[in-house]
Amino acid sequence: MAPLVELEGLEVRFGRRTVLHGLSGSFSGEAIGLLGPNGAGKTTLIHTLLGLVAPSAGTARLGGFDIRRETRPLKAATGYMPENDAFIASMTGVGFVRLMAELAGLPPKAAMERAHEALFFVGLGEARYRRLGTYSTGMKQMVKLAQAVAHGPSLLVLDEPTNGLDPPGRERMLELIRQIRATGQARLLISSHLLRDVEETCDQVLILKDGRIAAFCDLDEERRTHRRWIELEARGAGPAFLEEIRRSGCEVLWTPNGRGRLTLPDGLTTRSLFEIAARHGVQLVRLSYKRDSLEELFFRAMESLDADL
Amino acid sequence: MPIYKRSYERYQGPLTPEWLRFLVPARYAWQELRERRFFGLFLLGTLLCPVICALLIYLRHNLGALEALRLDARKLVPIDEGFFLFFLGFQSMLSFFVAAIAGPGLVAADLTHGALPLYLARPLTRRSYVLGKVSVLVILMSLITWVPGLLLVGLQWSLEGDAWLEAHRRIAFALLAGSWIWILVLSLMVLAISAWVRWKPLAGAALFLIFFLGGALGNASNELLGTHWGQLLNLSHLVGTVWVNLFGRAAQTGAGAVFFRVQARGGQTPEWAAWAMLIGVGLLSLALLHRKLRAVETVR
Numbered sequence: 179m180a181p182l183v184e185l186e187g188l189e190v191r192f193g194r195r196t197v198l199h200g201l202s203g204s205f206s207g208e209a210i211g212l213l214g215p216n217g218a219g220k221t222t223l224i225h226t227l228l229g230l231v232a233p234s235a236g237t238a239r240l241g242g243f244d245i246r247r248e249t250r251p252l253k254a255a256t257g258y259m260p261e262n263d264a265f266i267a268s269m270t271g272v273g274f275v276r277l278m279a280e281l282a283g284l285p286p287k288a289a290m291e292r293a294h295e296a297l298f299f300v301g302l303g304e305a306r307y308r309r310l311g312t313y314s315t316g317m318k319q320m321v322k323l324a325q326a327v328a329h330g331p332s333l334l335v336l337d338e339p340t341n342g343l344d345p346p347g348r349e350r351m352l353e354l355i356r357q358i359r360a361t362g363q364a365r366l367l368i369s370s371h372l373l374r375d376v377e378e379t380c381d382q383v384l385i386l387k388d389g390r391i392a393a394f395c396d397l398d399e400e401r402r403t404h405r406r407w408i409e410l411e412a413r414g415a416g417p418a419f420l421e422e423i424r425r426s427g428c429e430v431l432w433t434p435n436g437r438g439r440l441t442l443p444d445g446l447t448t449r450s451l452f453e454i455a456a457r458h459g460v461q462l463v464r465l466s467y468k469r470d471s472l473e474e475l476f477f478r479a480m481e482s483l484d485a486d487l
Numbered sequence: 488m489p490i491y492k493r494s495y496e497r498y499q500g501p502l503t504p505e506w507l508r509f510l511v512p513a514r515y516a517w518q519e520l521r522e523r524r525f526f527g528l529f530l531l532g533t534l535l536c537p538v539i540c541a542l543l544i545y546l547r548h549n550l551g552a553l554e555a556l557r558l559d560a561r562k563l564v565p566i567d568e569g570f571f572l573f574f575l576g577f578q579s580m581l582s583f584f585v586a587a588i589a590g591p592g593l594v595a596a597d598l599t600h601g602a603l604p605l606y607l608a609r610p611l612t613r614r615s616y617v618l619g620k621v622s623v624l625v626i627l628m629s630l631i632t633w634v635p636g637l638l639l640v641g642l643q644w645s646l647e648g649d650a651w652l653e654a655h656r657r658i659a660f661a662l663l664a665g666s667w668i669w670i671l672v673l674s675l676m677v678l679a680i681s682a683w684v685r686w687k688p689l690a691g692a693a694l695f696l697i698f699f700l701g702g703a704l705g706n707a708s709n710e711l712l713g714t715h716w717g718q719l720l721n722l723s724h725l726v727g728t729v730w731v732n733l734f735g736r737a738a739q740t741g742a743g744a745v746f747f748r749v750q751a752r753g754g755q756t757p758e759w760a761a762w763a764m765l766i767g768v769g770l771l772s773l774a775l776l777h778r779k780l781r782a783v784e785t786v787r
Binding site: 192225228230231250251253254256258260262263264265266267268273277278280281282283284285288292295298299325327329330331332357358361363364 | 493494495496497498499500501502503505508511512515519596597599600601602604605606607608609610611782783785
């Protein structure tokens with residue numbers, strides 16, 4: 179797969195302050211998540227990749243377009259959803275999205291059609307003739323997504339897409355992102371400081387800290403290769419029960435108070451554990467299915483960068 | 488993609504030419520202005536003076552009408568440089584109000600809630616954005632100033648003949664150049680103020696303040712310091728000075744609407760100084776626009 183983001187010694191300075199320190203690397207996921215604590219440089223990297231901020235040194239390519247030399251085709255191929263408020267209060271939802279689609283180059287009639295479609299897609303079909311100034315925070319987030327997708331770009335750059343959303347709104351936003359990704363018609367670069375958002379929508383993660391790349395990981399690969407953990411609490415678990423569990427291929431770490439941590443081999447499901455427990459008359463009180471989470475990867479990356487510095 | 492499908496689909500249809508993209512923000516600004524009824528009425532009202540001037544020109548050349556109205560052609564206003572300087576001054580005063588009503592919303596609305604990054608994340612440069620917004624004011628103000636002015640010149644020429652045009656050859660050029668100086672300086676100023684204060688009502692108020700307070704300050708400093716250089720703060724005086732010289736009349740005669748009357752008291756501002764100040768105001772406005780119209784504000 180062609181790289182989505184290529185960085186070649188990319189450096190960004192604001193006055194004397196260096197915000198991005200010579201980033202390099204090539205990242206080719208279908209959906210790349212940009213993770214990092216606040217102030218890590220995620221939004222600056224996005225602005226630089228979009229040509230909104232000029233790099234002080236080095237260069238980069240987004241979707242194959244050089245950010246210094248090919249800004250126009252890059253911008254034409256990209257849909258951008260900014261982190262902060264971005265709307266014109268006096269315009270209606272459909273008017274605003276249409277304007278943005280026309281600015282991207284769509285003829286007025288096509289822009290109008292796509293604006294309606296985009297607003298229905300994000301769930302604002304009924305509110306599309308209302309002025310944006312009257313929209314709730316969640317609706318404003320959705321209209322930002324609508325304007326980013328209205329012109330049908332092949333690249334989508336979403337900066338903190340779930341910002342300010344309540345849990346149902348957040349689920350809806352993540353579902354929309356997953357839907358876009360599933361169509362295979364657009365590649366995504368998603369910035370967030372929420373690990374779960376990135377984990378649920380991306381296949382690769384670039385972790386930034388203090389303007390440096392702290393880690394890059396392929397989540398799909400991690401999911402495939404990392405072992406799965408089960409936290410188990412059981413009543414009446416004797417040596418015979420634990421022995422049979424071990425024989426099934428699990429690694430078992432058990433404590434005398436009836437709690438333990440199991441590492442499941444590929445192919446073994448929790449159903450097998452219930453069957454073993456039933457055979458030994460063991461009552462499973464709690465079973466939480468865990469895998470090596472992005473959270474752990476993230477904190478490992480933070481710690482390793484701290485150690486390097 | 489029909490709306491009931493509600494899925495994402497890439498657009499693969501035709502695109503509009505990039506060099507014409509600046510017309511998109513201009514068209515939307517027009518659309519918004521069209522929805523304001525008061526503005527439409529005011530715009531219509533600005534045609535009153537050109538209509539009266541056309542009637543005056545017509546009357547001067549229609550003996551039947553003069554007899555019927557028992558008017559003496561010699562007592563009617565002469566159609567000369569003074570007539571058109573007055574016309575330009577009056578219409579420019581109206582265009583100032585039009586710019587003050589229409590201008591502040593052009594940029595402030597995009598900046599108030601951070602819509603500018605969305606414009607600039609698309610294939611639209613800052614230059615195209617400003618060009619689109621300025622073009623709205625330029626077209627509006629042109630329709631009030633030089634367009635009807637040149638139509639009146641054409642009417643007078645057609646009724647009076649080539650000899651009149653030969654004797655008053657400066658008028659057409661002065662109307663066009665005088666209008667464009669005013670239009671460009673005012674348009675850039677309105678956009679710069681709008682980008683600076685980012686709030687429509689305040690931007691309108693700031694424009695009036697700069698014009699009227701500048702004039703008052705200029706007069707006050709002239710009185711206090713016994714000089715005439717204070718007038719450099721008075722934009723309408725500066726524009727009036729340039730116009731009077733373009734029309735080729737002695738500056739101290741004073742002409743144009745009250746708004747632009749060049750005052751004889753305390754001496755006159757040299758033409759070069761007026762030009763320099765107007766160019767300075769234009770450049771300052773451009774610099775302000777360059778500074779304020781950025782996709783991303785960075786903290787250094």
